[in-house]
Amino acid sequence: EPEVTQTPSHQVTQMGQEVILRCVPISNHLYFYWYRQILGQKVEFLVSFYNNEISEKSEIFDDQFSVERPDGSNFTLKIRSTKLEDSAMYFCASSEVGTHGYTFGSGTRLTVV
Amino acid sequence: AQSVTQLGSHVSVSEGALVLLRCNYSSSVPPYLFWYVQYPNQGLQLLLKYTTGATLVKGINGFEAEFKKSETSFHLTKPSAHMSDAAEYFCAVSFDKVIFGPGTSLSVIP
Numbered sequence: 001e002p003e004v005t006q007t008p009s010h011q012v013t014q015m016g017q018e019v020i021l022r023c024v025p026i027s028n029h030l031y032f033y034w035y036r037q038i039l040g041q042k043v044e045f046l047v048s049f050y051n052n053e054i055s056e057k058s059e060i061f062d063d064q065f066s067v068e069r070p071d072g073s074n075f076t077l078k079i080r081s082t083k084l085e086d087s088a089m090y091f092c093a094s095s096e097v098g099t100h101g102y103t104f105g106s107g108t109r110l111t112v113v
Numbered sequence: 114a115q116s117v118t119q120l121g122s123h124v125s126v127s128e129g130a131l132v133l134l135r136c137n138y139s140s141s142v143p144p145y146l147f148w149y150v151q152y153p154n155q156g157l158q159l160l161l162k163y164t165t166g167a168t169l170v171k172g173i174n175g176f177e178a179e180f181k182k183s184e185t186s187f188h189l190t191k192p193s194a195h196m197s198d199a200a201e202y203f204c205a206v207s208f209d210k211v212i213f214g215p216g217t218s219l220s221v222i223p
Contacts, residue, residue, distance in 0.1 A: 101164075104149075
């Protein structure tokens with residue numbers, strides 16, 4: 001069963017630092033997504049990415065955030081100048097066509113101290 | 114605008130009892146519908162999905178869900194709960210992106 005791989009599984013960073021969360025989507029998938037889940041809360045959409053550009057973003061995804069597909073396999077989420085409230089589980093997902101069902105990665109737990 | 118509601122943030126059932134987790138959606142047209150499960154400190158696993166066709170959808174681990182357009186519902190059921198079913202369950206709806214409901218935490222009492 002193909003998987004979406006996320007690294008690292010847990011990252012601790014100091015407030016104000018930049019972090020890059022990495023994802024390797026399923027190889028033949030064309031659509032990529034980032035979601036966030038603050039502890040004990042719902043899973044929230046951050047951004048979708050298709051054809052090397054952002055196709056949609058939520059109001060959470062402000063100038064602090066950026067995404068990139070630097071090569072043919074990785075999909076990254078960069079968070080600049082992290083804040084305490086950025087502490088959350090970040091999930092990457094990919095889909096082959098449209099939204100018939102994403103495959104999610106196991107998540108990166110980001111802790112900002 | 115699309116939205117998803119899940120009645121009951123926490124549901125407890127006895128082992129062997131019926132599991133019923135409720136999900137209703139708000140949408141002008143029938144969306145694609147999903148149930149995901151999240152075990153403690155783990156990622157999101159797709160249980161089942163409805164896109165088109167048969168309205169009763171069977172998923173993994175003995176779960177199934179029925180799409181009822183007239184009720185805008187997609188409730189998740191399992192005839193007999195196991196201890197291993199204890200987890201957080203998220204209903205989700207999609208058009209151009211997947212939107213999650215708030216989740217229901219399922220506890221199974223021995």
